Amino acid sequence: MDDNEFVNIRILDNFYQTSSFFPMPVVLISTISESGQINLGSYSLCFPHTISENHSMILTTRSNSNTAENIRRTKVCAINFIPYDKKSLKNCVLLGYPGETTEQKMKNNKFTLIPSQRTEEEKKVGVRYPDIVQEAFQVFECTWNDEYPIINNEETLECHFILKVDKILLKNKWKENIFKGKGFPSMPIDFGFRDNINFWFCKNTDPYSEQIPKEKGTTINTVMYAARRIEPDIEWTEEACEKLIKVPRIFLKMAIKGCVEAAKEEGIKIMTPEFMDKIRDKRSKDKQEK
Ligand SMILES: Cc1cc2nc3c(=O)[nH]c(=O)nc-3n(C[C@H](O)[C@H](O)[C@H](O)COP(=O)(O)O)c2cc1C
Incomplete structure (x- = not known):
């Protein structure tokens, strides 16, 4: 058979990993656990959702993950975009192991946590906001839009959060570059594909520009x-x-x-x-x- 011919592949659960190649971001979501400790969870299914006004992201997670429980309870989180480096990704995979409590998993955390950068005016009275990851090249500080129904699948425990983007923080260097359209951070790309042993990541190479006609x-x-x-x-x-x-x-x-x-x-x-x-x-x- 010709390598270039299309063939059917069965659509399985987690089709983005099991039945296709799917480039995705790699983020660490910081939330506050019931005991008050900061929890970091690794996520890739985290994409822009509403892009004009009410700017928001959509996150897909198990409904019993630490992150999901914390967002439901506190309504706030920060999406930390970590740069590509193998040490960080190793730690990210460790923080992405299901079934551990915050206390257990955070003993392995090597990322530096610093306070939320919301100003006093941006903070709501009585709300504590999660720390953010110092090493991130960019952070979205978010509030859960709980008016939007989270779709829970009782069997797979899949649920979706619409996260209103309250604040975008970019490291100074990248803020300057975004206006120049030149020079991009080194970002990890989760290849989608995974097996029972490995996650697969790659680094973005230097992008080139393609002029709009x-x-x-x-x-x-x-x-x-x-x-x-x-x-x-x-x-x-x-x-x-x-x-x-x-x-x-x-x-x-x-x-x-x-x-x-x-x-x-x-x-x-x-x-x-x-x-x-x-x-x-x-x-x-x-x-x-x-
Ligand atoms: C790179 C990477 C990406 C992941 N993406 C997701 C995801 O998008 N959704 C999800 O439910 N789990 C994802 N996981 C698995 C979660 O990290 C895992 O369920 C972990 O327990 C979540 O942490 P938490 O319980 O502290 O929230 C991913 C793991 C890794 C290493």
């Missing part, structure tokens, strides 16, 4: 992306970006810079269409007066 034109995302690169401290609403969609690509940077300068002069942090109209009116008035 010119004829696809400017989109809200293009404007948003360019605006963030020019001045990360000013947030653009989608409606503001929309106003620049018709600007030819070669003039886009200049147009954004003009708006940014005006916003800075007036101490504006959020770019809105109303503010852009104000700048336009002011400029045409200035021109007429000259």
Whole structure:
């Protein structure tokens, strides 16, 4: 048979591991156990869920894992994205062994725990927030959205949590790079496939860029992306970006810079269409007066 021909494979439980190859992230989820100790659990089934407003992640876990029980009780957790290095991944596999209590498993923890980075204003009265992992290149501090039904499968004990992303923390270096679109952290990729003996990981290599065809034109995302690169401290609403969609690509940077300068002069942090109209009116008035 030709190697290149498609063949059927039976869809088994855990099909992403048993019936396919499936690239996934590797995260450590920190929660607070009943005794007050921080618990770290290893997870890969943790993906963006709602991406516009109410930003959230979806986590799939056994409903009796320490992580699931702690989230149900405390409603909070942090998703720590660990970098690729073999020592960390070894520890991550050890922290991913089911059936251990927090006290038992955390004796093996080699990651450094530091306090949540939520500011006093971001904290709810009376809520204790879990520590985060110092070695992570990025952390999402989250609150469980318990309005959303968790789907529990009584037999497999599978359950799903929608985790509202309250705060994204990036190490400084990566924050700078994300705006430049250059230089990425070394991230582990869980290959999906596992057997009874091993988990399989690999490291991302240096990515290359593939240019979006010119004829696809400017989109809200293009404007948003360019605006963030020019001045990360000013947030653009989608409606503001929309106003620049018709600007030819070669003039886009200049147009954004003009708006940014005006916003800075007036101490504006959020770019809105109303503010852009104000700048336009002011400029045409200035021109007429000259
Ligand atoms: C790399 C890796 C990824 C894992 N991903 C998941 C996952 O997405 N969902 C899950 O239920 N278990 C996953 N596990 C197994 C859990 O880590 C394991 O059930 C562990 O007991 C969870 O810790 P906790 O009980 O402290 O929450 C994974 C384990 C490893 C090593």
